[in-house]
Amino acid sequence: MSTSYDCAEPDARRDGLAAAAGAVRAGQLVVLPTDTVYGIGADAFNAAAVRALLDAKGRGSNMPAPVLVGSWTTIDGLVSSVPPEARKLIEAFWPGGLSLVLPHAPSLSWDLGDTRGTVMLRMPLHPVALELLREVGPMAVSSANRSGLPPAATMAEARNQLGESVSVYLDGGPAEGEASTILDLTSDEPRVLRVGAIGRDQLAEVLGREIPLAG
Known part of the structure; x- marks a missing residue:
């Protein structure tokens, strides 16, 4: 049975974060607020949990889950190398609304979907999300909605779409941010x-040059 917690209340926030961390470690799904929209998240290193996340959204492995991190330094263990341009962008815009696509470290034992050897990483600017990420480590997180429906801007919207497929819902108030910018850094350009x-x-x-749109 799903439980929800109002993170505006200090006691409920503490209990909710503890419940969410326990759920993530147990391979279950949680809904959490971010600075863009609400997200549905799972342990990034638990392949069954990531599959459950995609199933809850009605989404196939051809649309792999992004990964959220709780600190700048976490990225070093997740990608094969961090180019200087990525470092500059991280310093300028993390935490915040910039997602970076980079080649993931080949040694990682995870299955986020059909990533073709890459991973999309972001550090969100939301205190509840950051606290959970710093407790449990990197999480696979996608927008908290069924595929084809609008992303959830409130916990209630997420719960209406995802129901009992999620164990813990964290209510951090309305999400009012814009979707993140996605920058592909997997090639020289x-x-x-x-x-x-x-x-x-x-x-x-930041980079000292114009960045083209993918065509």
């Missing part, structure tokens, strides 16, 4: 896959 919270002009200012 960075490409913007989606324009969102971080504008291309902001990326250009």
